[in-house]
Amino acid sequence: MATPKVQPHFIVSLGKSLAQITSEFSPFPGYGLLVEGLCSILECVENVSQNRFAARQLAARAHCFLVALRDSEKDGALRNPRLARETAQIELSVILEKMIRWAAMGKVKSFLNQDEVSKEIVDCHQKLSDCITKLQLTTQFDILDWQKEHTEKAKQDHQELVEHLSAMETKQDLANVTLRDNNDMLRNLMTMMQTMMGENKQVAERIQHGLSVNLYALQQKTGGLLPNCNLDSGEVKRTGQFPVRGNSTMDIYEGIYLGKERVSMKAIRAMKGDERTIHRFKREGEIWAKVWERDHGRHIVPFYGFCQSEGPFPYMISPWQENGDALTYVKRNDHRIDYPKFLKQIALGVQLLHTFSPPIVHGDIKSANIMINDEGIPRLSDFGLSQIINDVAGTPFTQSSIVADSFRYFAPEVCTGSGVMSTMADIYALGMTVLEILTHQQPYSKIRMHTQAVVRAANGQRPDRPLEDSVVKRGMNEELWNCLVQCWSLEPEKRPTIEDFILVLDRVIDATPRR
Helix, strand or coil: CCCCCCCCCCCEECCEEHHHHHHHHCCCCCCHHHHHHHHHHHHHHHHCCCCHHHHHHHHHHHHHHHHHHHHHHHCCCCCCHHHHHHHHHHHHHHHHHHHHHHHHCCHHHHHHCHHHHHHHHHHHHHHHHHHHHHHCCCCCCCHHHHHHHHHHHHHHHHHHHHHHHHCCCHHHHHHHHCCCCCHHHHHHHHHHHHHHHHHCCCCCHHHHHHHHHHHHHHHHHHCCCCCCCECCCCCEEECCCCCCEECCCEEEEEEEECCCEEEEEEEECCCCCCHHHHHHHHHHHHHHHHHHHHHCCCCECCCCEEECCCCCCCEEEEECCCCCEHHHHHHHCHHHCCHHHHHHHHHHHHHHHHCCCCCCCCCCCCHHHEEECCCCCEEECCCCHHHHHHHHHCCCHHHCHHHHHHHHHCCHHHHCCCCCCCHHHHHHHHHHHHHHHHHCCCCCCCCCCHHHHHHHHHCCCCCCCCCCHHHHHCCCCHHHHHHHHHHCCCCHHHCCCHHHHHHHHHHHHHHCCCC
């Protein structure tokens, strides 16, 4: 049997060194290869990084097994000693082969395969038990003893893994292994760490914080979202008692994500944190992940997930946007903004959603749902929220009182009947949003009541064309106005596609003098 290369150290099994073990068996012919195999197992087990407690118990039991075999042969209790030694040789070879594989696993594989290795250790124990029964041997380890001890050793191994993954020095280890391990393996590791956070939510803060920080480092390295979008294992914590802002749909709190990143926690007042809501959010999480894979936050504010551990309402978690929403931003930075390019960034976000198969409908495009990142780039937020509320609340989103401030942006066809959202309804809302950003005023600004604006739109009365010099200088030329009018057509099929809309913006960019 080949002996794996190990670091020099003094190995002891059942209180005896390898030299002593070899010496004890030397008077018995036919045990040379068996002792060599046992010593290889005892050396190899020292290099098993995870499951080491359970693996050492298995090695000790293999030692007991060989002692029992020798003693039985010495006492003349074996019918066929040669066959018994051959049977033992096979069992020890299997254990050594597995030990070599466990010892050769890298850090990430060792972490991920802890449960699998634990099952293999149990399997080795059971085969040893079968062999002991078959040969009618008596050992220090009866069946109940080894099972009970293995359970305890497995718990020790798991706790050691938790400690290891929460240790600050592991952060650099994780950063290094990601360079050579495949992405699926790393996502499995992230899943394991999220599960551990749930298991340790009520215990030591040190463990929870360490897992959070290391999970964040791993997430940043992989460039993906967490595998589980249900963030109720302590991944996110609210940092304030009161909301920092809100609207008719939600209250927005500030939070901290994985102990590292400032996030927005949106409490959706139209929903309850029940099983139906959780199921719907999980379904939506698959869409969020697909959008992130394609966009990586360039045009769409990413959703990190949801949680319901901070109150009666579910929270949607996304990165904190210090610059606020689009209307607030353009008012504050009017003379610094290249409006046509700013608007194109918004349109590119809509295009991204609409080019999925099937298309993703945003459902509530308006300036308040366009957030500005640290570089001053507008990004669409809250896509799909309207459909979630519609599904969970059972009332068409467009006919709900909680979205009264969105009525001015809704296409007439979604405010009647079943209120079905569509990409063409998004185009209608995008046209209203462009008008709002260029004029710094909400659509139908002279009409006070939202419902009156809806009635006017349904009657085909579009917003008045703004003629102020400031609006024209921002990019409102003849072609753009005509495009907006087309966006507001009462016949959805006559509205421009998002691609046509972007082409118009490209020409506006070329025609508008730089400010």
